[in-house]
Amino acid sequence: MPVLCFPPNVRLAAAGLVLSRGGRTIVEGLSLTLASGEALVVTGPNGAGKSTLLRALAGLLEPESGLVSFETLDAEPDPVSTHAHYLGHAEALKGALTARENLEFWASMLGAGDGLSPVAALERLALGRAADLPAAWLSAGQKRRAALARLLVAPRPLWLLDEPATALDAAAQELLAGVMGEHLAAGGLIVAATHAPLGLEGARELRLGGAP
Amino acid sequence: MKSALLALFIREIRLARRIGGGGAMGVVFFLILVTLVPFAMGPDLNLLARIGPAILWIAALLATLLGLDRLFQADHEDGSLDLLQMADVPLELIVAVKCLAHWTMTCLPLVIAAPVFGLMLALEGPALAGVTLSLLAGTPALTFIGAIGAALTVSLRRGGLLMAILVLPFTVPVLIFGVSAASAASGGTVPFMTPLLILCALTLASAALAPFAAAAALRGGD
Numbered sequence: 001m002p003v004l005c006f007p008p009n010v011r012l013a014a015a016g017l018v019l020s021r022g023g024r025t026i027v028e029g030l031s032l033t034l035a036s037g038e039a040l041v042v043t044g045p046n047g048a049g050k051s052t053l054l055r056a057l058a059g060l061l062e063p064e065s066g067l068v069s070f071e072t073l074d075a076e077p078d079p080v081s082t083h084a085h086y087l088g089h090a091e092a093l094k095g096a097l098t099a100r101e102n103l104e105f106w107a108s109m110l111g112a113g114d115g116l117s118p119v120a121a122l123e124r125l126a127l128g129r130a131a132d133l134p135a136a137w138l139s140a141g142q143k144r145r146a147a148l149a150r151l152l153v154a155p156r157p158l159w160l161l162d163e164p165a166t167a168l169d170a171a172a173q174e175l176l177a178g179v180m181g182e183h184l185a186a187g188g189l190i191v192a193a194t195h196a197p198l199g200l201e202g203a204r205e206l207r208l209g210g211a212p
Numbered sequence: 213m214k215s216a217l218l219a220l221f222i223r224e225i226r227l228a229r230r231i232g233g234g235g236a237m238g239v240v241f242f243l244i245l246v247t248l249v250p251f252a253m254g255p256d257l258n259l260l261a262r263i264g265p266a267i268l269w270i271a272a273l274l275a276t277l278l279g280l281d282r283l284f285q286a287d288h289e290d291g292s293l294d295l296l297q298m299a300d301v302p303l304e305l306i307v308a309v310k311c312l313a314h315w316t317m318t319c320l321p322l323v324i325a326a327p328v329f330g331l332m333l334a335l336e337g338p339a340l341a342g343v344t345l346s347l348l349a350g351t352p353a354l355t356f357i358g359a360i361g362a363a364l365t366v367s368l369r370r371g372g373l374l375m376a377i378l379v380l381p382f383t384v385p386v387l388i389f390g391v392s393a394a395s396a397a398s399g400g401t402v403p404f405m406t407p408l409l410i411l412c413a414l415t416l417a418s419a420a421l422a423p424f425a426a427a428a429a430l431r432g433g434d
Contacts, residue, residue: 055294060294060297060298081298082298082299082300084298086294086295086298088294089291090289090290090291090294091290091291092290092292092294094290094292096227097223097230101223101226104219105220105223108218108219109216109219109295109296110299112300
């Protein structure tokens, strides 16, 4: 795997976030900062607002109040969306296209073509043999791996992962931990919502409150 | 940015070809409508030739709306829409490219098939050319206007009918000028160019405005 380095002085900052879903406030007055090479694990019971927080960080959900920004030392704070990968519950794979075609598309849509090649990324997640199968034929775990391979074909510093280990077997969970470790070592940032331990060493933990 | 939009266009075309037979679906629907009408009207060739352009235009309008509700819905369901919003490319351009791809796979086959189907409605040579040209100029407006409705109903499970109700009133001007251009080609007092130019203006205006409206609807949908 080519060693990729992100600029070292980037920072994800959220201040005074108030998030609501369906008219109900679930996260109130949350502030966090994350510097390059750091990981944050968001835990909490079902309905605590983990996914909502990730969507707000990704810029997909407008917060009621508060600000999310991605700061680089020498530039103005940017909206996060073009610096981040978002891995949600849906895999964003088209069943009619092969895994390789799916990744080729996302590589040119989300990146500037400086990441791993789609096949190399699939091989990194032990899915090389399925590269030319239609994504509809893949199992749930394989789809998850193909979605994770998307993070490698388009380098972006911030990874927002919502339950990244869902449907993954033990070997794939180890691969995921390895990939995340490399990303942090390259100066990337990770925010992951999870119930299961992800094997992220030295990650900070943010515990969201109980379900009402 | 150019390569991203090209990749999106190719993906849309590929998906349309692999799912649902691509352009064939709309053409078959078009064919069904056009063949049914002469049976319903009876064998009066003069009447058929007079209302032929209108029938072709109504058929094209309905065939265009047929698959349009899935324009953003499929991407919404599998999570692609979230990622498209996070691309380096503005969502407005993504919407425009998706419309363009949809038009290429749905409406372009209709335009190509129109002269053949026109023969079944006893249209003469100039009228055939007029209908085809007016469809070529007018159908992009239908796609772009429809995209606004598709974006507004993106999160509704069965939003197809609601979309049609929202969109149809706005397609009426296109229909009026489309049919009058097509009829003018076969004679009459209206010069052919006047309605055709208005049709072109409708297409250009909707291509300029609809991507912004649809993108705003998609962003606000969450």
